Amino acid sequence: MNHQHKNDIHTVLVSDLHLGSRISRSKDFYGFLEDFQVSKNHYGFSQIVLLGDIFDDLNFSKFGKFEWKIIGAIRKINDRRSNAKAIWIRGNHDEALVDLMSHVAGVGVLDEFQWRIGEKQFLAMHGDQFDKWVINWPRLSRIPDWIFNFIQKVDGKYHHFSRFIKQKSKTWLHINEEVAQGVVKYLKEKKITADAVFCGHTHIAEGFLQDGVMYYNTGSWTGEHAPTYITISHTGEVQIKDY
Numbered sequence: 136m137n138h139q140h141k142n143d144i145h146t147v148l149v150s151d152l153h154l155g156s157r158i159s160r161s162k163d164f165y166g167f168l169e170d171f172q173v174s175k176n177h178y179g180f181s182q183i184v185l186l187g188d189i190f191d192d193l194n195f196s197k198f199g200k201f202e203w204k205i206i207g208a209i210r211k212i213n214d215r216r217s218n219a220k221a222i223w224i225r226g227n228h229d230e231a232l233v234d235l236m237s238h239v240a241g242v243g244v245l246d247e248f249q250w251r252i253g254e255k256q257f258l259a260m261h262g263d264q265f266d267k268w269v270i271n272w273p274r275l276s277r278i279p280d281w282i283f284n285f286i287q288k289v290d291g292k293y294h295h296f297s298r299f300i301k302q303k304s305k306t307w308l309h310i311n312e313e314v315a316q317g318v319v320k321y322l323k324e325k326k327i328t329a330d331a332v333f334c335g336h337t338h339i340a341e342g343f344l345q346d347g348v349m350y351y352n353t354g355s356w357t358g359e360h361a362p363t364y365i366t367i368s369h370t371g372e373v374q375i376k377d378y
């Protein structure tokens with residue numbers, strides 16, 4: 136990480152760590168949080184937005200040393216002596232943790248979060264609300280890849296199920312467009328003004344203009360690519376970064 140620009144950061148956004156799952160990178164994420172800590176109670180950002188699916192599910196038995204350390208680190212960011220705050224936005228995987236997190240990590244869990252930096256207005260929400268795949272197939276979308284591979288192997292000569300899954304995966308390639316269209320439509324319906332919107336959920340980090348609003352996705356930390364996160368400077372400049 137680039138320490139030079141540490142103090143220019145107003146907001147850090149990160150999502151889709153799926154901590155507690157086999158593919159999660161809890162040690163790396165703990166290091167990431169530590170990198171921002173300048174001294175006791177002093178952080179190199181004003182706020183960190185945990186944009187959903189931070190934890191994979193409510194199974195504490197899968198939590199290792201670093202999952203607990205991360206919860207402690209989030210609690211420290213929200214200490215009243217700290218210069219920063221942490222905001223947790225629920226995702227479709229960690230929504231069951233909402234009540235618990237508000238107590239254990241000392242953080243309120245929100246459906247969406249709006250904030251300003253100077254004249255610029257921002258909104259963040261996880262994005263599953265606009266994913267038709269999750270809406271129509273809430274259980275199926277949670278099936279991990281190794282099960283898909285297994286299905287393909289045992290699907291035999293007809294491949295009906297594999298073909299069905301493949302068709303659905305094609306939609307997945309356009310998932311950011313679908314979420315971007317959904318979130319911008321939502322803004323208009325709710326009469327919310329925003330210069331930029333931030334979502335997670337799709338695991339694909341990118342930014343593009345959608346109907347006059349900048350759409351950014353925070354990507355993921357689950358190994359499809361280098362871990363990604365987003366920073367916003369005190370002048371409102373947005374950057375997508377690799378960790």
Ligand SMILES: [Mn+2]
Binds near residue numbers: 187188227228335
């Ligand atoms: Mn999600």
